[in-house]
Amino acid sequence: MSKLKIETGSSPAGERFSITVTEKGPYLVYGRPPLAEQFIMPNENNESWYFQEGRHFSTEAEPTALCRCGASQRKPYCDGSHEKAMWDPTLTAHSEPLLDKAEVIEGGTLDMTDNPKYCVFARFCHPEGDAWSLTEQSSAPEARRMAIREASMCPGGRLTAWDKSSGKPFEFRFEPSLGLIEDVTIGSSGGLWIRGGIALRRETGKTYEIRNRVVVCRCGQSANKPYCDGTHAAIKWRDNLEGEPVGETLPEEVY
Numbered sequence: 001m002s003k004l005k006i007e008t009g010s011s012p013a014g015e016r017f018s019i020t021v022t023e024k025g026p027y028l029v030y031g032r033p034p035l036a037e038q039f040i041m042p043n044e045n046n047e048s049w050y051f052q053e054g055r056h057f058s059t060e061a062e063p064t065a066l067c068r069c070g071a072s073q074r075k076p077y078c079d080g081s082h083e084k085a086m087w088d089p090t091l092t093a094h095s096e097p098l099l100d101k102a103e104v105i106e107g108g109t110l111d112m113t114d115n116p117k118y119c120v121f122a123r124f125c126h127p128e129g130d131a132w133s134l135t136e137q138s139s140a141p142e143a144r145r146m147a148i149r150e151a152s153m154c155p156g157g158r159l160t161a162w163d164k165s166s167g168k169p170f171e172f173r174f175e176p177s178l179g180l181i182e183d184v185t186i187g188s189s190g191g192l193w194i195r196g197g198i199a200l201r202r203e204t205g206k207t208y209e210i211r212n213r214v215v216v217c218r219c220g221q222s223a224n225k226p227y228c229d230g231t232h233a234a235i236k237w238r239d240n241l242e243g244e245p246v247g248e249t250l251p252e253e254v255y
Helices: 131-136 141-152 231-235
Strands: 018-021 027-030 035-042 048-057 064-066 103-106 110-114 159-163 177-183 188-195 199-202 213-216
Touching (some): 103 131, 110 131, 110 141, 131 141, 131 159, 141 159, 188 231
Parallel strands (some): 035 177
Antiparallel strands (some): 018 027, 027 064, 035 048, 103 110, 110 159, 177 188
């Protein structure tokens, strides 16, 4: 068996947690991680600012089958609609580590890695000045703080802030858990947010790189499956789960 690839700054979840991406059907979730809606909440300028938890869903069935074609009438669960839905289930994503193809933005006290292939259009990278400019200005304490926050809030892991002196990345410490992203501002539902180093693998047993934060497609239309590429925003895909943002919020600080 080949050695697991683990992204720098990430730690694998316990062995009981895993997700299998079936070749032509759903995600099969093992280990019973908590599953809840995660709403992208705006600030006073209508910019993405934090996540707030909504409705919870059971993962007690082992495995729990979650829809990835976008057509199920029992979302977030699979109901077999993938067999008749108009979608292409082909898993097209390459297996190279995310950081291998990432651009490095250099700043005063920070660097930031950026791999646009993993953009999920959550837009946390723009409030208070964009993450790229803030990284370049990171000799200033407030610019540094905001650059770290904006990069670390990126759910798909496109952006990561790195301390220039230690060479270490900044990451929220997530417990193994799953989020169903809901985007209030643009009126769209998003992907499945996999947090805390849960292993994602194909039916062949091949495991994708283990990451602290990654988003996989739920609308069935991504061109980088199993990963989300933001297509849900362009087509205004909705899962109609009818939850409300009334729960806990993502911590404001990374450390």
